Amino acid sequence: MRRLRTPADVQDASTDPLVRWAAQALSAGGAAWEHNGAVAVHAPCLTRRRRLVLSGPAEGVASLLAAHGRGVNLRPLMERQLASVVEPLMPTPWIEDKPFGWMDRTGALDLPDDASWLSSLDDVEPLLRTANPDSWAWPGEKGVTRWAGLRVGDELVATAAEAWSSADVGFMMGVAVHPSHTNQGLGRRICQFVTSSLLTLYGCCALFVENHNAPAIAVYRKLGFEYRDVTTLLPAV
Structure with a gap:
């Protein structure tokens, strides 16, 4: 050994x-x-x-x-x-x-132009409390490095974080879309933004997902992720 x-x-x-x-x-x-x-x-x-x-x-x-x-x-x-x-x-x-579930992908992905990394996190926690209260990533938590957001007007309606990335595997967590803005493709776009950014930095992007969350798994598959039961x-x- x-x-x-x-x-x-x-x-x-x-x-x-x-x-x-x-x-x-x-x-x-x-x-x-x-x-x-x-x-x-x-x-x-x-x-x-x-x-x-x-x-x-x-x-x-x-x-x-x-x-x-x-x-x-x-x-x-x-x-x-x-x-x-x-x-x-x-x-x-x-x-x-x-x-x-563990999902990962390599390669490159187009960067959406309607999402960005957030300079202020004031709106992130209220959105998580509403849309994803069981999130494994929260602002200020150790290992959670930055948050991306997508706004409609002045309202933050979608977010996702980079958290617990390693030297060559970027990691995405904390995905949330406000309930009043679902079924508009916002979840896919915020995830595409974070995935594209992490692929550029690390060459690989990965995430955890509940194995029963078929809609989320479908979104990640469309973004090129492959699924593994763990x-x-x-x-x-």
Whole structure:
């Protein structure tokens, strides 16, 4: 089992954007390892969770999970299909916690001209409270770096954030459209603006999405994102 000391080491060991995104934790008290082609990144605080992000061949992942996967409030995270193969390999039982979606894309995307990065965030929190009260990103939260907005007149009607980006994976969170302005394509345009900006900066853009949120997944697919089921495994006892 080989220790990976830097984000560059993780990038050399894996092409998976999921673990490359998690590698940002190595500059904030995290750790990473490689074993038989698999990679695990321990992120003490990433999108509000203490995570162990894993990817690679099942046997290597199982060894890494057995060695580093237990701890108070630790959430081992991996692709759901991989988890179904890894779980039977574990010496003690593990169970699936909560599946959700990871989506990412590379390349370039046209930048809409009706959205912009916001210089004032005064209107963002009221919009989130109305349109997306369960948002995982909020103004002023650690790791949330900037917010984009789209206005109709003087009213902020759509927003999305860059949050928890790594060295080569930009991350989008906090998407919200005011309920009185839905079905007008505003969600797609604000997401296109943020995605285009992050692709220019990082070369890759990614996001989390609830796996049951079919309308959001459809919007992201139209913007070129590919969907992967991911999940967390927790000790059964």
